[in-house]
Structures are given as C-alpha cells and as structure tokens.
Amino acid sequence: MATPPLIDRRRLLLGLAPAAAAVLTGVTSCTRDTRNPSAHSPTFFSAAEWAFVNAAVARLIPAEGAGPGGIDAGVPEFIDRQMELPYGHGAYFYLKGPFLNDVPATLGYQLRYTPREIYRMGILAANAAVQKTHGKQFADLSATDQDLFAQMMERNEVQFSPVPAPVFFAQLLANTKEGYFADPLYGGNRGMTAWKWIGFPGARADFTDWLDQAGRAYPYGPVAISGARS
Amino acid sequence: MAERKRPVDAVIIGYGWTGAIMAKTLTDAGLSVVALERGPARDTSPDFEYPRIADELKYGVRGDLWQPLADETVTIRHGIQDTAAPYRKYGSFILGNGVGGAGTHWNGQLWRASPEDLRLRTHIEQRYGKKFIPADMTIQDYPVSFEELEPHFDHFEKVCGVSGIAGNLRGQIRPGGNPFEGSRSDEFPTPPLPPIHVARLFEKATAELGYKSFPVPSANSSIAYTNPYGVRLGPCNLCGFCERFGCFLYSKASPQTTILPILADRQNLEVRTNAYVTKILLDRTRKVATGVTYIDESGVEVEQPATLVILSAFQMHNVRLLLLSGIGRPYDPATGEGLVGKNYAYQMCSVTGAFFSEDVEINPFIGAGSAGQRVIDEFNSDHFDHAQSGFIGGSLIYAGGTGGRPIEQMMLPPDAPHWGSGWKLAIRKHYRHSAPIGSLGSVMSYRDRYLSLDPTYKDAHGLPLLRITFDWHDNEYRMVAHSAAKMDEIVRVMKPEKQVTLVMRSGNHYDTRVYQTTHTTGGAIIGSNPTNSVINRYSQSWEVPNLFIYGASSFPQNIGYNPTGLLAALAYFSAAKIRDTYLKSPGALVPV
DSSP, X not given: OOOOOHHHHHHXXXXXXXXXXXXXXXXXXXXXXXSOGGGOOOSSSOHHHHHHHHHHHHHHSOSSSSSOOTTTTTHHHHHHHHHTSTTTTTTTSOOOSOOOSSOOGGGOOOOOOOHXXXXXXXXXXXXXXXXXXXXXXXXXXXXXXXXXXHHHHHTTOSOOSSSOHHHHHHHHHHHHHHHHHSOGGGSOSGGGHHHHHHTOOBTTOOOGGGTTOTBSOOOOOOBOTTSOBO | OOEEOOOEEEEEEOOSHHHHHHHHHHHHTTOOEEEEOSSOOXXXXXXXXXXXTOOIIXXXXXXXXXXXXXXXXXXXXXXXXXXXXXXXXXXXXXXXXXXXXXXXXXXXXXXXXXXXXXXXXXXXXXXXOGGGSOTTBOOOOOSSOHHHHHHHHHHHHHHHTOBOOOSEETTEEOXXXXXXXXXXXXXXXXXXXXXXXXXXXXXXXXXXXXXXXXXXXXXXXXSOEEOTTSOEEOOOOXXXXXXXXXXXXXXXXXXXXXXXXXXXTOTTEEEEXXXXXXXXXXXXXXXXXXXXXXXXXXXXXXXXXXXXXXXXXXXXXXXXXXHHHTOSOBOBTTTTBOOBTBTOBOOEEXXXXXXXXXXXXXXXXXXXXXXXXXXXXXXXXXXSOOTTTTOSOOEEEEEOOOOOOHHHHOOOOTTSOSSSHHHHHHHHHHGGGEEEEEEEEOOOOBTTOEEEEEEEEEOTXXXXXXXXXXXXXXXXXXXXXXXXXXXXXXXXHTOOSEEEEEOOOTTOOOOTTSOOOSOOBOSSOBOSSTTTOSBOTXXXXXXXTTEEEOSGGGOSSOOSSOSHHHHHHHHHHHHHHIIIIITTSOSOSSOO
C-alpha cells in the first residue's frame, strides 16, 4: 500500500502553498465573493458528480427557511477544493492493510478508501440506486424525494457497495458542515454568513475587553483570517 | 550500514516537555547533548502566528500539528482474544509531533496529584481493607511521596506561570482554592483570570450545593510574567484557539515559551528534527545502552552513540521503543509476568450539555484550554468515603468551554435534526446559549489491559505498530456513574432549559471514534523494585541504569487529573538526582 512517506507529503504541502495564497487573495476581493457560488468549475468532480454534490448540499443545508444555505455559502466549492488537498488523497489517515471485516464500530473507520474514493464510489452508488427506483439521477429528484433518499443513506436503508451508504453520507455531511463553518479561505462560508448566523466571531481571537463581562452578549461581528470583516 | 555520528554524553529521544527539562538539566551540567525529535522544528513564530493560527479546519479538525497517522499509528482491541484494528483516523486521543510535542497543543491544565494518589494501594487497603481492591486490579504505590515531589511541582508551576489560587498553603486551608490538595510550599505564580460565563454559573451552583469551586490551575498565564529561567510569558486573552493549536500570544506554557529559549544558544546542545528513533542500542551485556539508531529526514539510518540515554517521547512511544529495542521483558497477560507494556490505563470522562434560554449569553467562543474555567475536587481521588460507593478513584467536575469552535464544538440536544432547515434553526438557537460541564476521571490498571507490539500492522519504516488492549471495567462504570450524577445535580441548579448527560454505562465498550482525552498512561511503570516496575523512583531503568524514561508511561494507574504536572514533577525529581548523584558516580541509583 503506497502511502507517501512523511517527507514527500511535506513537500507536497509546501508545493501547494502558493496556490493557497492566491486563493486567499481571491476570496477577499469583492468580485469573487459576490459572484454566483455555483459558478465554480470543479476540478475533482465530474459534471454528473458535481450535480450530485450541489443537489445534496442543497438538502443538507437548504436555502429555504431562516439562515444561509449551503450553496450560497459555497460549500460545494469547498468540498471540491478539499478533494485536491492531501486530505482528499487520504494523507491524514493510516491506510495500510490488511483491512478487517466485522470489526466493532467502536474501533472506527476500517475501509481502505480515501475521501476522493468515497465520493467517487458513493455518488455512483447513490445515482445507480435512484436510477433503479425513480428512473433518474439524484439531482433530478424533487426536494422531498432527495430528503427521503438522504435519510435512507443515513439510516443504512439502501445498499451501497463497496462503501456503505452511511459511511458515504457521514463523509458528505461532515465535509458540508466543515465548508459551512470553516474560514472563507477554503472556499466555503462565503461572506462569513454561517458565522454571522450563529454569532461566532471567527478569527477575532482577542477577548481582552470581554474577560470580565461574562453574561453580556459579545457585540462584534466576525473577521476572517484574510482580515475581511462582515 | 548506518552512518555513525560522533559520540556525545547524552542523547534525548523526544523533544517535548520532559525532553526540554532534561536538555536543560544536562546542558547545565556541561554535558554534550543531542536531542532527537521525530517531527519538525516548531516555534511561536512562524508556526503559531496570528491570524493564520486561528484556522479551525487546519488545526482543530485536520490536526496539522498532530502526529501523521499515515506513517505511524497504533492498533486497538478491546480484549486479549480479539484481533486489533488500526486507529486509522483521529478520535479518542491525539498524538503530538514536532518540537514541543503535545506540550504545544495541550490545554494547559496543570494539576498536582493528590497525596493519596501516590500511595494508592496502601491507602485503599488501610482505609477500606485489602478485599476492597478487586483481584484483577493491578494498582500499586508510587515509590515517591507527594512531599518529596512538592518542590518539583512548585518549580514546574513557576516555569509555566500557572494561574490559580492555593487552597492549602503550608497546611493552611484557604478560601478560593482547592481544599483537598496536598500542602503547597507557595502560592501560584500568577492569579486566575475571571471566570467565563458558564464557569460563573457553575461557581454559583456549586456554592449553593455546598461544594468549593476554584479556578482550574492553568498554564495559560494571566499576566505578563517572567519565569525562573528569565523567559517571559504574556497574558492570555481567552482567544478560543488553544488546545489543538499553538499559542500565538506566548501565554500558554509550552517548551517553546518556557524552556527552549534559554537553550537556543547552547553550544553543547544540538537538536535534530525529523529524526525518527527506531532503536535504543545495548552492549553485549544488555545492561548498558550505547546510543540510538534513527532515520533522518532524508531516509538515512544514523547511529548516535551516547553515554546516557534519555527516553522522553510520548507515553505510547516510550513503551513501543522499549519493546522494539528488546529492553525488559514484555508483559504477558496470561501469566501476569513481564513488565514492559503492563498497566496501560486511560481516563473515563462524561459530559453534561446545558442548554440555556436565549437570554443567557454564554459567549462560547470566549475561552481557553484552561484559563477562565472553574472546577470542584470533592468527588475525586479519596476525597469522599468510597465504602458505600464500591469503587476506587473519582473525577474532577469542571465548567469548561475552550472556544466554541463551530465545526468541532457545536453542541445540540440529541433530538435536534442533524441536517436540513431544522438543523439551521437548532444551531442558531443553541450555539450562543449552551455549554458543556465535564468530568475527568481516573482509570485503574488491570491484569488484562496492556500494551504490546502488533503482530500484523507496520509503520512507514516496516516496524511493528504498538497495540493497545483496553476496555472499561466495572470499577470505572461505577466511578463515572457517581461523578455524572453529581454533575447532573450541579447542572440542574444552573437552571438550563434542558440538560443531557453522556455517560458510559456497563456494556458500552471503549469507543475510539470519539475524542475523550489524550491522558494515556502506563506501560513502563515506576515502582519500588525490579519485580514490580520498569523504572525506579528516579525514573531510571532497572535493567539498563544509563537509560532514564520520562512521561506518563511511568504512572502505575491513572489519576483523575491531567497528567502533565505529575510527569514533569517526576522528571524534575529525577533531574535533581542525576545532577547531584548520578553524574558524579553513574550507576544504579536505587540498590537492588
């Protein structure tokens, strides 16, 4: 099993640094922040996969009701970009075999797959299952049917192989919430709308003036790592 | 053929807290020292600089400061008949990496043990009778007393600029501090920060119930402070990016902010980073260590000869390296014989989520790893009569809140939706108005809980991973039920709209997926003689007297406190003996 040794991955991270810096600058410019979030051209996801991710994010954190939706917050872009980072390639996980079956769930993740592979296989399995029952792709279902199918994935009521539906669903939901709440430098949480919605001041990281005012609502809005305010 | 370096007086394996303490001690004494650290060089600048450090995804979730599991992890199984599975993703505990070790991204909760924790078996037998200790419980006394360690607890607190209030100052119980603590020779070096709001509510509730809350002893300095080495710390601003992060303010004590600055210019110290030690070398008698072998950052195997070997890696790595080096006899749970790997223990935690009404402003993002928190010690150690409760040990109960970082720390009632528009409403409703109250409890050691080398899984260099065999025992289920009931009662007095307690019950197995605590202990335990321990009271290997082993690997069983204060005190106690006795006349410091 070829996991990159420590030193190679560090070089990889260093190699990515200029790109990340460029993105950081991009996020702070008004033109980028106000454009249509779905205009992101995916690097990792194919067109069909991209349609799935957008449709799924739109159900996990919908636009309807109060509070920002996942699409407006740029969550699909966040997930696509994560797939291109060492994280997407599984660099944070021990992925050497042998891979055991019948391990108690309490001993944690025991599959061989990276996040990229989980998405690739999970989306394929989801669309195949929906095709079978509804004769269309997940993205083309009504919102109600999408919710029902997402629930089936979460509850293991639909059979996926080789990545079980709840594993895929958990991956998708975790990355969706990360994209909603992470600093905007990663492409999600656009305009810090998710932070404003809950009242988290982001990277402010200085509460000297509030140490002895416990119980009084903190009055200042969020700042991002880039220095952007909202 | 390994490249052979010039011999030095001492080699240090692992450059975290105890590695830094020993590097100072040995270079003070004029020895030539090489410190080997498996991870990268790290310092406040540039590695922890603001604003880049305020990145929850990178540090809090992905864990960029943690040991990369892809290269080396551990395997875990619940019972001695089971096949262990790799710990493939971070969950239950976090392994440190790089200069400073886990001491860069800890919380800074700096406790002393209770005096009775250090003579646990004797104390329990005297108070409750020998039969009170279950047959399979392998607890034992430390071979060193609280009184002997006290000057070293005190010194380390001063090195770290710990904030707090003494509860027992030279035998006088004082208001505002911990009335259960052992007698202190001095006050804390810095005063506590004011309580964060949940801690204020906790103070009121515990007072109403007749408990004595006090500030968590915190290595998050509250004021500008100069430590005994002349290193300056700055005041903590409760930034909320503390545990899992490096401190950008020089407030959280770490090797970098307290000890390493004075070592930087020492000509007799060389620090080599990205140096992965694979073996401690022995001579033909196998009673003398001759140095170590490591793999350097370009992948070359290097031999570093040394007259003195300091093993100061993380608890698990200490034990693994002893096993990989063939030092001492591996523990065998079938016979109870062998000592290396024996008495692995963990801690048993529980948490109550308190969900307040929307007029209670918790401001959860205002917090630190330990500053601003309040705690009670009534139900810990042997501070209460255990005769009726039928277990040994206990827990701290504390009002925490370390930053309300929304990816990791969003707390919702169990009946709230996980996703969808209902989730959006729930996060808005609860985020600013909820807080966790936690318990952190001891775990005893048992005959069937231990560490060994895994027969199957390997690290990136082809060496066996460490295998953990661990699950809860009845004593701990009873202990945590007792603590959780007290915690529940306290939270009820805090009057949230809703409260939910998560607690392990009999039949729940150790769950490696959920973060609980990184306070893993044992495997190279300290004791009174070579038949009950790997190291003597001076942390010296019984088998190889020029090898000293530091860290929580020495704890014979776990305590209901964070371990850093105790493991640092044991290191300073040893350091004084090495300086005053061993260097003048090397050899066994405790006669066999």
